Amino acid sequence: MTIKNVEVGHYSIPLPVVLSDSMHGDMASFELMTARILDDEGREGLGYTYTLGAGARAIHSVMQSDMAPFLMDRDETRIEEIWHGLWWKLHYAGRGGLVIHALSAIDIALWDLLGKRTSLPLWRLLGGADPKVKAYAGGIDLMFSLDDLLAQTDQNLSKGFRAIKMKVGRDNLHEDVERIKTMRNHLGIDFPLMADANMRWTVDDAIRAARAFREFDLVWLEEPTIPEDFQGHRRILSEGEVPISAGENLHTLFDFQHMLEANGVSYIEPDVSNCGGITVWMKVAKLAEARNLPVTSHGVHDIHVHLLGAIPNASYLEVHGFGLERFIEEPLRIQDGYATANERSGHGISFDWKALEEYRIS
Amino acid sequence: MTIKNVEVGHYSIPLPVVLSDSMHGDMASFELMTARILDDEGREGLGYTYTLGAGARAIHSVMQSDMAPFLMDRDETRIEEIWHGLWWKLHYAGRGGLVIHALSAIDIALWDLLGKRTSLPLWRLLGGADPKVKAYAGGIDLMFSLDDLLAQTDQNLSKGFRAIKMKVGRDNLHEDVERIKTMRNHLGIDFPLMADANMRWTVDDAIRAARAFREFDLVWLEEPTIPEDFQGHRRILSEGEVPISAGENLHTLFDFQHMLEANGVSYIEPDVSNCGGITVWMKVAKLAEARNLPVTSHGVHDIHVHLLGAIPNASYLEVHGFGLERFIEEPLRIQDGYATANERSGHGISFDWKALEEYRIS
Numbered sequence: 001m002t003i004k005n006v007e008v009g010h011y012s013i014p015l016p017v018v019l020s021d022s023m024h025g026d027m028a029s030f031e032l033m034t035a036r037i038l039d040d041e042g043r044e045g046l047g048y049t050y051t052l053g054a055g056a057r058a059i060h061s062v063m064q065s066d067m068a069p070f071l072m073d074r075d076e077t078r079i080e081e082i083w084h085g086l087w088w089k090l091h092y093a094g095r096g097g098l099v100i101h102a103l104s105a106i107d108i109a110l111w112d113l114l115g116k117r118t119s120l121p122l123w124r125l126l127g128g129a130d131p132k133v134k135a136y137a138g139g140i141d142l143m144f145s146l147d148d149l150l151a152q153t154d155q156n157l158s159k160g161f162r163a164i165k166m167k168v169g170r171d172n173l174h175e176d177v178e179r180i181k182t183m184r185n186h187l188g189i190d191f192p193l194m195a196d197a198n199m200r201w202t203v204d205d206a207i208r209a210a211r212a213f214r215e216f217d218l219v220w221l222e223e224p225t226i227p228e229d230f231q232g233h234r235r236i237l238s239e240g241e242v243p244i245s246a247g248e249n250l251h252t253l254f255d256f257q258h259m260l261e262a263n264g265v266s267y268i269e270p271d272v273s274n275c276g277g278i279t280v281w282m283k284v285a286k287l288a289e290a291r292n293l294p295v296t297s298h299g300v301h302d303i304h305v306h307l308l309g310a311i312p313n314a315s316y317l318e319v320h321g322f323g324l325e326r327f328i329e330e331p332l333r334i335q336d337g338y339a340t341a342n343e344r345s346g347h348g349i350s351f352d353w354k355a356l357e358e359y360r361i362s
Numbered sequence: 363m364t365i366k367n368v369e370v371g372h373y374s375i376p377l378p379v380v381l382s383d384s385m386h387g388d389m390a391s392f393e394l395m396t397a398r399i400l401d402d403e404g405r406e407g408l409g410y411t412y413t414l415g416a417g418a419r420a421i422h423s424v425m426q427s428d429m430a431p432f433l434m435d436r437d438e439t440r441i442e443e444i445w446h447g448l449w450w451k452l453h454y455a456g457r458g459g460l461v462i463h464a465l466s467a468i469d470i471a472l473w474d475l476l477g478k479r480t481s482l483p484l485w486r487l488l489g490g491a492d493p494k495v496k497a498y499a500g501g502i503d504l505m506f507s508l509d510d511l512l513a514q515t516d517q518n519l520s521k522g523f524r525a526i527k528m529k530v531g532r533d534n535l536h537e538d539v540e541r542i543k544t545m546r547n548h549l550g551i552d553f554p555l556m557a558d559a560n561m562r563w564t565v566d567d568a569i570r571a572a573r574a575f576r577e578f579d580l581v582w583l584e585e586p587t588i589p590e591d592f593q594g595h596r597r598i599l600s601e602g603e604v605p606i607s608a609g610e611n612l613h614t615l616f617d618f619q620h621m622l623e624a625n626g627v628s629y630i631e632p633d634v635s636n637c638g639g640i641t642v643w644m645k646v647a648k649l650a651e652a653r654n655l656p657v658t659s660h661g662v663h664d665i666h667v668h669l670l671g672a673i674p675n676a677s678y679l680e681v682h683g684f685g686l687e688r689f690i691e692e693p694l695r696i697q698d699g700y701a702t703a704n705e706r707s708g709h710g711i712s713f714d715w716k717a718l719e720e721y722r723i724s
Contacts, residue, residue: 023450023453024453024454051454051455052454054428054451054452054454054455054456055424055428055452055454055455055456055461056455057423057424057427057428058420058421058423058424058427058428058455058460058461059420059455061419061420061423062417062419062420062460065419065420066416066417066419066420088385089416090416090417091385091386091611092386092413092414092416092417092611092636093413093416093417093418093420093421093459093460093463093636094416094417094459094460095458095459095590095611095613096457096458096459096613097455097456097457097458097459097460097461097462097613098420098424098455098456098459098460098461099417099420099459099460100459101455226616228457228614228616228617228620229616249453249454249457251457251458251459252590254588254590254591255590258590258620274454274455
């Protein structure tokens with residue numbers, strides 16, 4: 001039960017197509033940082049995190065220079081102790097920001113290792129609710145023409161999706177309204193449709209937008225304003241009269257506590273690759289459960305399907321088109337709107353390291 | 363007015379003696395990351411930040427790989443635009459944590475450059491209140507024996523200090539009480555004495571400690587609990603009945619806003635090297651002024667003396683014994699309890715790069 005090696009990798013992976021949203025601009029590639037933790041019995045746990053470029057080398061550096069040496073020869077099953085040891089070791093320059101991305105990857109690898117040790121898939125190890133999880137296609141399509149938006153939508157329908165999210169936050173609100181209206185007309189009145197503003201607006205701009213979107217019956221409006229404004233989210237939710245989701249830019253258990261305490265969201269959306277890993281993701285899910293709130297996810301769907309499958313208050317799984325599935329041996333499939341967590345031990349994800357090698361940075 | 367080169371350095375500097383506090387353990391060295399920004403007219407702005415080791419390589423990496431390329435050929439006087447450009451470029455993996463340390467160093471260098479361009483010292487450029495600032499010696503002495511604590515105190519008195527801060531947060535509260543009592547008896551009833559718990563306690567432990575310290579008339583009790591618990595600070599302040607300071611672990615303007623909004627502190631303590639630089643430090647000072655609160659500082663006293671000298675609501679300047687003065691050409695001097703901001707352009711700090719070279723990591 002002792003950690004004997006930690007191998008850290010950094011890869012730059014081109015996206016299948018250039019993607020855009022309201023605050024991140026054009027994205028042509030993403031960077032994947034991997035942690036492979038080996039124990040004294042020959043087991044390997046795999047964790048990973050990603051960014052859209054900026055900060056990637058520094059995440060690799062924190063994992064390699066600060067975290068890997070700390071892990072050596074420790075008891076791999078004392079995950080809480082390791083987690084807090086790393087939190088405090090890196091506290092002065094840590095907590096949020098990219099240190100939490102690095103810690104997330106390490107924590108995921110430790111949970112994967114525990115799954116392998118116990119021969120249980122994560123969704124069973126972490127609670128065992130229902131491995132069949134509703135999924136939606138997360139479009140990163142702010143600058144797509146209406147034709148391209150509908151073409152992408154039809155592709156998503158043919159892939160098995162029965163729920164879709166689109167981007168909003170264009171320069172003029174009437175453009176957003178027109179795009180949502182076109183999508184609603186195309187999909188029909190009962191189809192679950194979400195919209196994501198990626199923090200573009202002030203609180204009052206967001207309330208104005210939410211009111212303009214109200215007639216289109218969105219499942220939720222995501223990240224209407226900056227993640228730090230907890231009370232602002234509360235106002236948008238209560239005055240805009242559209243359900244609100246947020247969480248991909250909340251990076252500590254305390255951030256989530258502040259947002260939930262403020263009654264700022266209808267759906268909480270932790271990202272296991274940037275909230276501190278499975279350890280924190282599961283705590284956030286319990287905070288939400290105690291408030292009778294559903295949990296959704298952001299990115300890394302191959303892992304999140306297990307976490308949503310473990311909890312009783314699961315909402316939709318987000319599925320991104322980042323193209324990581326090219327490097328995963330048995331990627332997640334969508335059938336009739338659902339994804340199902342696998343029965344392999346741990347998260348059950350194996351990377352094709354040979355294929356990844358071409359994209360290696362360090 | 364155009365940036366032509368950014369030179370980033372990383373040094374590991376041994377401390378004069380091993381230091382300890384309640385949550386960071388023993389510290390034998392600190393790591394200094396420097397940013398030298400050169401413009402097309404041959405001027406150089408100097409910025410720096412530091413950590414106690416962990417995360418240092420990653421701070422260097424963010425400055426070198428993500429920030430330096432962004433700065434090239436930009437107008438050096440558009441500091442707000444550059445600041446927000448870097449904030450959003452690194453937003454997904456940024457905001458708090460070590461990205462803000464890197465941004466702080468860059469921002470300090472830009473303000474230094476503006477000081478040099480305008481031939482004004484920062485304390486005049488930023489407001490011009492009073493260059494003569496009350497200073498205190500910040501002892502990092504939790505594990506010192508009582509004799510060593512008093513010997514350090516006498517040394518500080520002979521160096522010109524007329525205010526002193528000591529560490530608290532030992533395993534048993536009665537040890538803290540005994541140490542404070544010994545210091546109070548040694549220094550006399552009117553001597554300004556502060557105590558710093560470095561986040562050791564829960565809220566109720568902190569209230570218990572504050573009440574036990576009440577009779578010793580501390581100027582403030584610093585960082586009684588974790589920085590994320592804004593409402594907890596409010597309770598400690600109002601129920602413990604000792605003034606509270608915090609801020610060295612608040613890393614964004616929003617963190618400070620939350621703490622001030624919660625009425626959690628009597629003194630706010632931003633650190634220019636980890637709050638986002640001079641740009642954010644000055645905004646925090648204005649938030650505090652609007653609430654009639656005094657501002658104190660943490661670390662990097664050679665820069666903070668200018669910032670406290672610029673504002674009308676300055677409280678004490680903290681002076682740390684990290685030994686960086688060995689590498690500064692004209693280090694700050696303390697006279698009769700005061701430090702005075704210099705009249706050179708910018709912050710007026712010049713490093714002895716030759717002497718630093720021995721400690722260079724990259």
